[in-house]
Amino acid sequence: MKRRTLLAAAPALLLARAARAEGAWLEVLGDRPAQLQTPLEYLDRLITPNEVFFVRSHHGPPRLDLARKLVLTGLVEKPLELDLEAFKKLPQTTVTAVLQCAGNGRALMSPVIPGVQWTHGAMGQAEWKGVRLAELLKRAKPKPEGRHVLLTGADLAPKPSTPAFLRDLPLEKALDPGTLIAWQMNGEPLPLSHGAPFRLVVPGWAGSYWLKWLTHLEVSAAEQPAFFVQKAYRIPREPVAPGAKVTPEQMVPVAVMPVKSIIARPASGAVLPAGRQQVVGVAFSGVAAIRHVEVSSDGGATWRKAKLDGKGGLGRWQVFEAAVDVKAGETATVIARATDAQGNVQPKDAVWNPSGYHYNAWHSVTWRAS
Ligand SMILES: Nc1nc2c(c(=O)[nH]1)N[C@H]1C(S)=C(S)[C@@H](COP(=O)(O)O)O[C@H]1N2
Ligand SMILES: [Mo]
Numbered sequence: 629m630k631r632r633t634l635l636a637a638a639p640a641l642l643l644a645r646a647a648r649a650e651g652a653w654l655e656v657l658g659d660r661p662a663q664l665q666t667p668l669e670y671l672d673r674l675i676t677p678n679e680v681f682f683v684r685s686h687h688g689p690p691r692l693d694l695a696r697k698l699v700l701t702g703l704v705e706k707p708l709e710l711d712l713e714a715f716k717k718l719p720q721t722t723v724t725a726v727l728q729c730a731g732n733g734r735a736l737m738s739p740v741i742p743g744v745q746w747t748h749g750a751m752g753q754a755e756w757k758g759v760r761l762a763e764l765l766k767r768a769k770p771k772p773e774g775r776h777v778l779l780t781g782a783d784l785a786p787k788p789s790t791p792a793f794l795r796d797l798p799l800e801k802a803l804d805p806g807t808l809i810a811w812q813m814n815g816e817p818l819p820l821s822h823g824a825p826f827r828l829v830v831p832g833w834a835g836s837y838w839l840k841w842l843t844h845l846e847v848s849a850a851e852q853p854a855f856f857v858q859k860a861y862r863i864p865r866e867p868v869a870p871g872a873k874v875t876p877e878q879m880v881p882v883a884v885m886p887v888k889s890i891i892a893r894p895a896s897g898a899v900l901p902a903g904r905q906q907v908v909g910v911a912f913s914g915v916a917a918i919r920h921v922e923v924s925s926d927g928g929a930t931w932r933k934a935k936l937d938g939k940g941g942l943g944r945w946q947v948f949e950a951a952v953d954v955k956a957g958e959t960a961t962v963i964a965r966a967t968d969a970q971g972n973v974q975p976k977d978a979v980w981n982p983s984g985y986h987y988n989a990w991h992s993v994t995w996r997a998s
Pocket of ligand 1: 681682683684685686687688727728729730781782783793821822823834835836837838839840841842
């Protein structure tokens, strides 16, 4: 029996463990805690299966505790405390959205930047189900001074000197009808690695806002003062030269994801039969829906539109497809370039920044026809 078939016959829990432990479907970029990347070949479809969905965290998961409560306090008239059962009784909403780490593509920036060396696979799209954060806030009734929602998860820093992963969501984005507290991912209860029992879903914004293992939301007048808001996940407002000094005042939070597309297949370096090949990938923008994706076979001199599949929307990816003909013995290099409905065009080169965030340069693949 092939290993895939063997795994398919195993109970779900075993399957998840086997897939992760062997790294057969997720590329291991780090361990203690695990940093797992989705292989490029899976980024050719509207929904990324849970078993191959990238995993990233700073301190690793807490223990699985499905009885852990969700608390909403701070500047509110009526604090809330809910367990999963009570949470499931609130009005449920489903949102399809891209979760992408701000550091996706860091490995492709030059000069080299320290940090997890993600190439393309620190992103995935899932159908998230849960309760709108706006719905919870409506019940809790924020006081007029409330401007931020401070976020705490159950994952602990490994030692007291390491900062905890505390984050902040501006109240305006918390009230956005797309912002959810999810307990389901692709029709299944959230896996522990993706935040069980509760995680935040913030369509259009980078993964650092999608807090996992969520335990505490606190409405506050001031922004979260913690390390991971004030020092990390920031980018210079204006581009800076590598090595240049950047003052804290020049930095702004990494939030909205810029327009981007990547090609999932053919795989670069492949030798394929001569004739027609379909170039397939995904495209999205945190600003607006995708307007179109174009491909070029001549280094960007001329472009033609690819076909788009799936529903468009802010922070939601669509699959694109374009046929490319290559004669025997020739080598093809195909570039993809996405444009969103606000007119933002994916750039040839990404803007280098000290932490390697928001990489969105043109992606190309090269194959030879035999
Ligand atoms: N509690 C908690 N939530 C977290 C993190 C973390 O370290 N702790 N990492 C964030 C980052 S940086 C990313 S990119 C996403 C990754 O989500 P995933 O592992 O479900 O793909 O989770 C976010 N939520
Ligand atoms: Mo991230």
